[in-house]
Amino acid sequence: MAESNKPTIAPGDEDAALNARASRHEEQKGDLTKVTKLSWDEGDV
Helix, strand or coil: CCHHHCCCCCCCCCCCHHHCCCCHHHHHHCCCCCCCCCCCCHHHC
């Protein structure tokens, strides 16, 4: 896997940027990133 395609972890989503959808133009260009959100609920432990 190339360094530029290596999976990364975002430090947080304080500004809700990870929930923002790509614009139509970005989608047409393929300029988007698939985001998987993982949350931990300590009450389920």
